[in-house]
Amino acid sequence: MNQTDTIRILQEADIRPSYQRNLILKVLRGTDRHPTAEELLEMVNQASEIAISRATLYNTLQLFVDKGIIVQVDSRLHEAHYEPNVTFHPHFICSECKRIFDIQGDLPIASIPAGFKVHSHTLNINGICRECSSKKV
Ligand SMILES: [Zn+2]
Ligand SMILES: [Zn+2]
Structure with a gap:
């Protein structure tokens, strides 16, 4: 998954690609772990040159879900998990x-x-x- 792919995905979904948005999408697409927002926050900040706040991450995840480029996994677990694979799979x-x-x-x-x-x-x-x-x- 390279930089251009994530920028293209953002643009096609009508999302202005910012450093934070691009990085969050890239990190999420680079894992098959279905992270929670808190896990993702840690992963994103490890990969980031600048600190990404919890509020930015939560807002970005909500935006991505609304635009249909990621899904919130319906897992019945108490915390929401996220993944970039939007096609159906068990x-x-x-x-x-x-x-x-x-x-x-x-x-x-x-x-x-x-x-x-x-x-x-x-x-x-x-x-x-x-x-x-x-x-x-
Ligand atoms: Zn287990
Ligand atoms: Zn999955």
Whole structure:
């Protein structure tokens, strides 16, 4: 993921590319960890030459979600997690470490009644990841 890609994504979504916005998007696209805002704040500030405030980060995440270039993962965990992959994919959520993993596969067959309009869909599989289950033995 290079600089031009993130700038292009911002411009196509009608977002003025600033140093902060570009960096936040770049950091988020560079991880598959589905970070919370607080985790992302730490990651962004490690990568940044200038300090990025919590308020800037939260406002930027909200803007990105509103513009549809990132999604807030519907995980039922108490903190919101964010990811840049806006296409549908199932998640596996570990109840021990609370990490969210991307799962390959298709949407389960569901028949939506005629006249119903789908706005979004989400598929969460809850369980314990490999790492956590090996710790339990
Ligand atoms: Zn785990
Ligand atoms: Zn995901």
